[in-house]
Amino acid sequence: MIRRLLHYCSPRARRLVIAELACVVIAAVLQGIAFLLLVPLLRSLFTGEVEAASGWLLVVLASAVGYVIASWFASQIGMKAATSVLDSLLERLGESVVSLPVSWYSTDRTGLITGLATQGAMFVSTMPYAILRQILAGFIAPGTVLIGMYAFDWRLALSMTVMVPIIALGYRWLSRGIGRGDRAHSIAVAESSNRVVEFARAQPALRTAGEGSIADRLVSQALDRQHQEYRGLLITGGSAIALFAGLVQLSLTVLLVVGAFLAIGGTVDIATLIALLVLGVRFNEPLVTAGDLGGGVAVARTTIDRLDEFARTARLPEPAEPAEPAGFAVEFRDVTFGYGADPVLRDLSFTAPSGGMTAIVGPSGSGKTTITKLVARFYDPEQGTVLIGGVPVPDLGTAVVEAAVAPVFQDVYLFDDTIVNNVWIGNPDLSRDEVIAAATRARVDEIVARLPGGWDARVGEGGSNLSGGERQRVSIARALLKNAPIVLLDEATSALDIGNEIAIGDAIDQIRADRTLIVVAHRLQTIMTADRIVMLDGDGGIRESGTHAELLASGGAYSRYWRERVDAAGWQLSSTD
The missing domain is CATH 1.20.1560.10 (ABC transporter type 1, transmembrane domain)
Known part of the structure; x- marks a missing residue:
């Protein structure tokens, strides 16, 4: 003992x-x-x-x-x-x-x-x-x-x-x-x-x-x-x-x-x-x-x-000498992965080019969020390879991946602290003015304006004083502040009010500049403006990929998916006297 x-x-x-x-x-x-x-x-x-x-x-x-x-x-x-x-x-x-x-x-x-x-x-x-x-x-x-x-x-x-x-x-x-x-x-x-x-x-x-x-x-x-x-x-x-x-x-x-x-x-x-x-x-x-x-x-x-x-407890393998990525394109090569059960992804291969936005779409449970977690190296694939800048993620090491990737997931957690401090953790080395400037670009200033205490207003445990969309704006502000070359955004705006949806859309436009952006997309505007769209098939693979125009022109699964989303967005409830 x-x-x-x-x-x-x-x-x-x-x-x-x-x-x-x-x-x-x-x-x-x-x-x-x-x-x-x-x-x-x-x-x-x-x-x-x-x-x-x-x-x-x-x-x-x-x-x-x-x-x-x-x-x-x-x-x-x-x-x-x-x-x-x-x-x-x-x-x-x-x-x-x-x-x-x-x-x-x-x-x-x-x-x-x-x-x-x-x-x-x-x-x-x-x-x-x-x-x-x-x-x-x-x-x-x-x-x-x-x-x-x-x-x-x-x-x-x-x-x-x-x-x-x-x-x-x-x-x-x-x-x-x-x-x-x-x-x-x-x-x-x-x-x-x-x-x-x-x-x-x-x-x-x-x-x-x-x-x-x-x-x-x-x-x-x-x-x-x-x-x-x-x-x-x-x-x-x-x-x-x-x-x-x-x-x-x-x-x-x-x-x-x-x-x-x-x-x-x-x-x-x-x-x-x-x-x-x-x-x-x-x-x-x-x-x-x-x-x-x-x-x-x-x-x-x-x-x-x-x-x-x-x-x-087994740790993820780390290299003795971390490699340096040659750019920040993200590539999946024959990736298979599951959470200890049946694979969610099977032999998945695609490339998210550096400096562009790649939208991941598909049915629920098809592995969209899993893709972002593999890029962030929360897990390593069971088979196949995830590469950043042409280098397998295990050869880069967790520290290099963490520095290169800024994830923004659906479940945003905020600490029971002020708004400015919750953004500040994205890059503690910057000044308060630089933090506020980045948060303003993500339209967090609109949240601040309604709260007593302004930037020093406390958000409550887990961000309970803010709505889901407002919490996500703070999370996007963190990503902007980190200034990482790769941003992963699990957008999840389908249940947000129109004000938060527009604000998050503007924040995405701010993030896109000179970054590799991988978005689990739900907004029609986000999907339509993506440089590349990867549509998953629900069985762990890719059904279609290409630009919005190319996929519409092909008249396949994506075209049907798009029409359904447009029709759903155009529905209105009628009232009877």
Whole structure:
């Protein structure tokens, strides 16, 4: 456990933890020695050797002073170590979060990450001092006493030694039982946290569904499972701790029986027997405390196990030396990809030329958004190659792709901050005036004009104070500010009001200049003005591709799709008197 914890510590945190544990060990040994010295001290008092008793008393006091000093250093170093370990754990967790492929987040991991970053990391960081210190003292001090007992009476010491492997097995069983229960409980807690967060986010939709919706049932089931696992953890942990305490008390019983037998036989003097029995009682007390705290180590081990899972999660391959793209045209060569099931794209091949706009159209579920995610390297294809500037994306590396690509997806997330700061994250190196200029080009200034606070108005959690179209304008402003040569736009304007649709259309015109623009297109105006149109067939391939004029002239699937969209856009509801 200690070795695994040190693996996640920074060099400074590692030094502090080792120094802390060294002080704890020294303090425990000195404590054991102080208790051992009680035997000759009590023997001298029983026999009336006052001068000898005074000498032994001074030695006991010296050991006690050494114990106090070592304990003080352990506590002082322990507080610094806890802070440093917490910093190390959060830093390692942060590194894992940003290095994991986006596919890992395809299922909601909010509860898991939140639990690790808060309760889990805090518990593990304080574990060396709050728990491990007492466990080490609980075993090392009695161990020192046990070894020293052989110098006074090997028979009593042997009777205690016989119980050591039994106590060790009991402690191992205790730790494993509590560890299993805590792992199941932590999974249930993460699931219930996910459901509660999901329930909170979906309130606008859920309130229209009324009481008894499926979301209510899912939250209730997740909380019930959490309570069930917690009850199981309490039952398992309580039973294990009780059994361990019973084994420890059994060792004291063995010592009392053997001591009484030796005293009756006259082979051990009463003074030595009393002193050794006192040591036997002192031998047991720390062991019981260590058993009570043994479950804490198992709980901390669960957090370390989670961090190990993060470390073992497969990352996207990265090149030793990232290549440089020769331009920013995007090409798909025989790409096949699915989300762990049937392929969404099959042998897909097309090119989005540099400096032009390529519109992706097709039926729902045909893989339009998947194309943009592959370009952004959220995933790598199962087969085939995605290239930027003639270079396969894996050879460029994630960092190069992230710098070259600015994605604007349907599900825009805004942080609970000001409008200007939400745009600013597109390029933190620019000035506030440059940020506002880019946002104005995306017509975010129209949003600002209606909000109290202007550019410093807060958007709410997830941008809840703004409409969907307004959130997308902010996202487009981020893309403009980033000034990346490739822009991916999942337009999704079909459900927007006319004002936001026109504003986003103007923003797209701003983005087009000198960039490779790939648009999952819904607006007729966007489709018609694209330099190239790629129409997917719904089976993972391409049905038709070409310019708007070419595809209309061919009279194929695109021509029918276009007429349907035009007719739908021209529908009007008639009223009757």
